[in-house]
Structures are given as structure tokens and as C-alpha cells.
Amino acid sequence: MIRPEGRPVLTAAQMRAAEEATGESVSALMERAGTAIAVAVRRLASSSEILIVCGPGNNGGDGYVAARVLAERGAKVRVAALGDPKTDAAKAARAGWSGPVEAFADAAPAPILVDALFGTGLTRPLDEPATKTTNTTPAKAGAQLGSAIDSPPASPIWAPAFAGVGTVADGRPPLNRSPAEAGAQLKPSSNSARHPGTPASARERPIVEQLHHLATAAHLTIAIDLPSGLATDTGAALSPPPIFDVTLALGAAKPSHLLQPAARYCGEVRILDIAIPVTSDTHVLDRPDLPTPGPDAHKYTRGMVAIIAGAMPGASDLAALAAMHAGAGYVTLLGDTSGPPHALVRAPFSDHALANDRIGALVVGPGLGRSDEARSLLQSALATNHPLVLDGDALRLLTPDRIAASNRPAILTPHAGEFDALFGKSDADKITRTRAAAKAANAIVVFKGADTVIAAPDGRVRIAPHASDWLSTAGTGDVLAGAIGAMLAARLAPFDAAAAGVWLHADAARRLGPAFIADELALALRKARASL
Numbered sequence: 287m288i289r290p291e292g293r294p295v296l297t298a299a300q301m302r303a304a305e306e307a308t309g310e311s312v313s314a315l316m317e318r319a320g321t322a323i324a325v326a327v328r329r330l331a332s333s334s335e336i337l338i339v340c341g342p343g344n345n346g347g348d349g350y351v352a353a354r355v356l357a358e359r360g361a362k363v364r365v366a367a368l369g370d371p372k373t374d375a376a377k378a379a380r381a382g383w384s385g386p387v388e389a390f391a392d393a394a395p396a397p398i399l400v401d402a403l404f405g406t407g408l409t410r411p412l413d414e415p416a417t418k419t420t421n422t423t424p425a426k427a428g429a430q431l432g433s434a435i436d437s438p439p440a441s442p443i444w445a446p447a448f449a450g451v452g453t454v455a456d457g458r459p460p461l462n463r464s465p466a467e468a469g470a471q472l473k474p475s476s477n478s479a480r481h482p483g484t485p486a487s488a489r490e491r492p493i494v495e496q497l498h499h500l501a502t503a504a505h506l507t508i509a510i511d512l513p514s515g516l517a518t519d520t521g522a523a524l525s526p527p528p529i530f531d532v533t534l535a536l537g538a539a540k541p542s543h544l545l546q547p548a549a550r551y552c553g554e555v556r557i558l559d560i561a562i563p564v565t566s567d568t569h570v571l572d573r574p575d576l577p578t579p580g581p582d583a584h585k586y587t588r589g590m591v592a593i594i595a596g597a598m599p600g601a602s603d604l605a606a607l608a609a610m611h612a613g614a615g616y617v618t619l620l621g622d623t624s625g626p627p628h629a630l631v632r633a634p635f636s637d638h639a640l641a642n643d644r645i646g647a648l649v650v651g652p653g654l655g656r657s658d659e660a661r662s663l664l665q666s667a668l669a670t671n672h673p674l675v676l677d678g679d680a681l682r683l684l685t686p687d688r689i690a691a692s693n694r695p696a697i698l699t700p701h702a703g704e705f706d707a708l709f710g711k712s713d714a715d716k717i718t719r720t721r722a723a724a725k726a727a728n729a730i731v732v733f734k735g736a737d738t739v740i741a742a743p744d745g746r747v748r749i750a751p752h753a754s755d756w757l758s759t760a761g762t763g764d765v766l767a768g769a770i771g772a773m774l775a776a777r778l779a780p781f782d783a784a785a786a787g788v789w790l791h792a793d794a795a796r797r798l799g800p801a802f803i804a805d806e807l808a809l810a811l812r813k814a815r816a817s818l
């Protein structure tokens with residue numbers, strides 16, 4: 287089980303291509319995957335009873351292999367299936383399992399739940415027919431659901447109604463919802479309502495609802511490749527699954543292990559090495575390798591950061607504090623500000639002060655405002671040659687073309703509102719959008735959020751694993767801009783500077799626990815830096 291940091295991220299198609307490029311049969315790969323899953327599950331499950339739920343595709347095939355290997359090694363394991371296997375490899379894997387196969391809908395819970403229903407092949411919400419029609423009678427609905435798994439129904443689990451039950455209507459995640467709460471939100475009564483006189487029973491449970499039921503009753507939930515119900519590439523929760531404790535990603539991380547809302551259903555993500563060579567221009571953000579000052583260091587070799595103060599000086603103060611605690615040698619705040627810390631060099635704004643060629647990074651935007659005065663300050667910043675960190679209001683006053691024309695290293699740190707305003711709204715996934723934005727502005731783009739994506743104009747991408755939801759407090763973005771400024775001034779390549787700043791920011795947040803404020807976050811960067 288490998289931690290995902292620093293590892294390549296592959297889409298479903300890229301993973302399939304990597305799989306094919308090995309020249310090995312699907313069965314051989316499945317045998318390796320299933321064995322690796324069995325070893326990992328055994329380690330996590332100890333001696334508890336394990337229930338493996340298997341779907342009709344190769345994800346289910348992995349589940350059958352894992353069940354066989356676990357049983358061979360003495361584990362207590364049960365298998366429940368959602369219909370018959372459909373692929374040749376999954377059929378062979380099913381044939382290799384000599385124990386009983388329970389119907390998924392009837393399966394009783396076990397302390398350990400292993401979800402091998404669907405992986406990278408899921409293309410539509412669970413419990414949704416392949417082709418939607420209207421005015422469907424319950425009998426027809428059952429037939430359609432059978433076709434949804436491209437396999438004849440193996441048991442009467444398909445007969446009852448399916449539509450809409452157990453899904454969150456607007457597709458949004460149930461924020462911070464425990465599996466138990468998630469299960470409680472489901473509405474088994476809607477089945478009874480559609481079938482008057484029929485008591486709600488396990489036999490009637492649609493897929494999503496039964497999965498929630500089994501997860502709620504389990505002590506430990508483990509998803510194979512992805513929790514069933516998540517899209518692989520976009521971060522979409524097609525059918526919100528239970529929140530899993532652990533997700534075992536096969537061969538490589540996939541975008542939905544990192545992108546929200548999907549990522550929050552995955553729990554701890556661990557990669558299982560199944561000896562498939564994988565490469566990608568997208569990676570999970572990794573701990574940076576930052577130098578500590580040597581005996582020849584002085585304040586300018588550590589890096590000089592200049593920050594332009596504007597209408598809201600608190601924001602630029604936070605950026606300055608962050609730059610200092612991220613390790614900059616000299617931080618100057620240009621504008622009309624006052625107060626501690628004494629190590630911060632506060633100076634009135636002037637083009638002369640800005641012309642200092644020792645400035646290694648110029649941070650503009652935190653608290654800048656959008657007045658004519660703000661525009662003029664921004665204009666002065668663009669008239670220099672300093673590498674730029676553009677945040678907040680600066681992003682509201684510029685266009686991608688103008689940033690591209692500024693012709694020097696630049697790092698943009700938009701949150702979702704600023705991103706939409708600068709680059710336009712789109713339904714594309716966050717990785718695609720950030721990559722396109724970096725190209726358009728010829729700059730590094732740090733698209734912030736609970737799933738921060740960093741992209742370079744050459745197509746490289748880093749995705750930050752989720753840090754802390756407590757970052758959702760005013761001023762934390764200013765802290766990030768300052769931290770990135772410190773990295774840029776230290777002469778890191780702009781893409782690496784952005785990545786290092788995001789990492790330090792996330793690590794500082796994790797260290798602080800709940801309900802911190804941005805001032806504390808800036809101070810905690812010191813501990814994050816010290817841990818490297």
C-alpha cells in the first residue's frame with residue numbers, strides 16, 4: 287500500500303492504455319490486482335469476517351480473485367454479487383471462487399465491507415437504466431435495470447422500483463456526513479409507497495441503498511479502485527456512495543481520488559502496485575525538497591519578497607507574515623500600513639521602491655481593492671520585470687491575454703469565483719480547466735479549493751490531496767499568496783514554487799486542527815517548513 291503523494295494520476299482511458307501496453311492478459315492483471323487486494327485487506331481486516339460485494343465487470347473480477355486468495359490464506363470471507371460476471375476475465379475469476387455467492391440485495395452485513403461493485407467502468411449513476419424512458423411500469427423498470435448492467439438479472443433483486451432512491455437529488459455531497467448518517471438519509475419508504483402493501487425488505491433495496499446499509503453496519507469499509515458510484519475522471523459523484531474508510535487504487539491514483547466532491551468519499555487513498563508501468567503529466571502534490579540556509583546564506587540569498595498593500599491592509603499583512611514564516615529572507619510591504627512584526631519592512635509605495643532589483647517575487651492582489659488607485663498600483667507592478675504572484679483583486683482587474691503579455695514568470699492563485707471571472711465558466715473538470723487556463727495566461731495557475739489544482743502552460747499538473755476543511759476561513763488565501771511568494775523569491779522554478787507553497791499551506795493547516803484563523807496559519811508555516 288503506497289501513499290499517493292508524488293505518484294502519477296491517470297484517467298480511466300490512460301489506465302486502460304497502460305494496462306494494454308503491458309501485453310498481458312486481463313486475467314493475468316486481475317490475478318495480480320486481486321492478490322494485492324487480498325494482502326492489503328488481510329492486513330487491514332485482521333481476523334474479522336469480510337464481505338466482498340462484486341459487480342459485473344472487472345472490478346467485480348478483482349473482488350472474486352481477492353476472495354479466493356483471502357480464503358486460501360485462512361480469512362473468513364463471504365461473497366455477494368450484483369448479477370453474473372460479464373467479462374471473460376471476471377467470469378474466470380468467478381469460476382475460481384469455490385464458496386457460495388449470495389445475492390447482493392439480500393446480503394447481510396459483515397464487520398469488513400469490500401466494495402468491488404464498480405471501478406473505472408462506471409458511466410452512469412447506479413440504479414439508473416441504460417436508456418431512460420418515461421411512464422415506466424415497475425415490471426418494465428426491472429427489465430431496464432437488468433440491461434443497465436448489460437447482463438441478465440441473476441436474481442429478483444432487479445424487480446422492484448429503482449429510480450431516485452438513495453441518491454442526493456442535487457448531486458451535491460452530503461458534507462461531513464458519516465456513513466451512518468448517509469444511510470439514515472435514504473428513503474426506503476419510497477419503495478413501499480410505489481408498491482402499496484409490500485413491506486420494505488432487503489430484496490427491494492436498490493444498489494445504492496444496500497451499499498449504504500452494508501457500509502453503515504460495517505466497522506471498516508474498503509473500496510476497490512474507487513467507491514462505487516463515483517466517476518473516475520471528473521470528481522463527480524454520479525451516485526453518492528457511503529464515505530469509505532480506505533480506497534485501494536489499482537496501479538495509480540485517478541482524478542476522482544483527489545477532485546471534489548468524489549474525493550471525500552474515498553477516505554484514505556492507498557495505491558496498490560500491480561506492476562503496470564504508468565506515466566502521466568499529472569501527479570499528486572508531493573512534499574517539496576527545500577534547501578535550508580547554509581553558512582554562506584544572507585537575507586537576499588534567502589529571497590526578497592515585496593508585497594503591495596491596498597484598500598484592505600490586513601490581507602497584505604497576512605501575505606507578508608506568511609512569506610516571512612515560509613522562510614523568505616527579507617519581506618517588504620509597500621503602502622500605507624503600520625504595526626508589528628518589526629522584522630517586516632514597511633515602506634510607502636513608490637515606483638522607486640518597486641524598482642529594487644533584489645526583489646525576487648512581487649505579490650499583488652491581497653486586499654488590493656478594485657478602485658482606480660488599485661488599477662494604478664497593478665499597472666506599476668506590471669511595469670517591473672519582477673516575477674509575480676497575482677491573487678485576489680489583481681485577478682479581477684486583469685485578463686489572461688494581459689497576463690500572458692506581461693512576459694515574466696507569473697503565478698495566479700484564483701479561487702473558484704476568481705477563476706470563473708478570469709477564464710470563464712465551464713462544465714469541464716477542474717484539471718482540464720486549470721490546464722487550459724495556464725496555457726491561456728502563459729502562467730502557473732493555482733486553482734484553489736478543497737482540491738487545489740496547479741497547472742503549468744506546458745501541461746504539467748499537480749493536485750493537492752485534501753488538507754483541512756477549516757481552511758475555509760477569511761485570509762487563508764492571502765497566506766497562500768505570501769507562502770508562494772517566498773518560494774518564488776527563493777528562486778524555485780515557478781511551477782515548483784507554487785507546488786511548495788500549496789504544500790506548506792496545507793501542512794500548516796493540518797497541524798492546526800479545528801477553528802484556526804489565518805494569522806495562526808501564517809505562523810504555523812514555520813512548523814511546516816521545519817518538518818522538511
Ligand SMILES: NC(=O)C1=CN([C@@H]2O[C@H](COP(=O)(O)OP(=O)(O)OC[C@H]3O[C@@H](n4cnc5c(N)ncnc54)[C@H](O)[C@@H]3O)[C@@H](O)[C@H]2O)[C@@H](O)CC1
Pocket residue numbers: 301302305312315316319341342343344345346347348372373403404405406407408409410411412413414434435436510511512536537562
Ligand atoms: N486498470 C488496471 O490496471 C486493472 C483494472 N482492473 C479492474 O477493472 C476495473 C474496470 O473494469 P471494467 O471496465 O469492467 O468496469 P467496472 O468493473 O467498473 O464495471 C463496468 C461494467 O458495469 C457496467 N456499468 C457501468 N455503469 C453502470 C451502472 N450505472 N449501472 C450498472 N452497470 C453499469 C458497464 O457497462 C460495464 O459492464 C477497474 O476499476 C479495476 O478494478 C483489474 O481487474 C486489472 C487491472
Ligand SMILES: Nc1ncnc2c1ncn2[C@@H]1O[C@H](COP(=O)(O)OP(=O)(O)O)[C@@H](O)[C@H]1O
Pocket residue numbers: 678701734735736737738752753754755756757758759760761762763764765766791
Ligand atoms: N474546504 C476546504 N478544504 C481545504 N482547503 C480549503 C477549503 N476551503 C478553502 N480552502 C483553501 O483555503 C484557501 C482560501 O483562499 P481564498 O478563498 O482566497 O480565501 P481569502 O480570500 O479569504 O484569503 C485556499 O488556499 C483554498 O485552497
Ligand SMILES: [K+]
Pocket residue numbers: 345401402403404405509510511512513514
Ligand atoms: K469499487
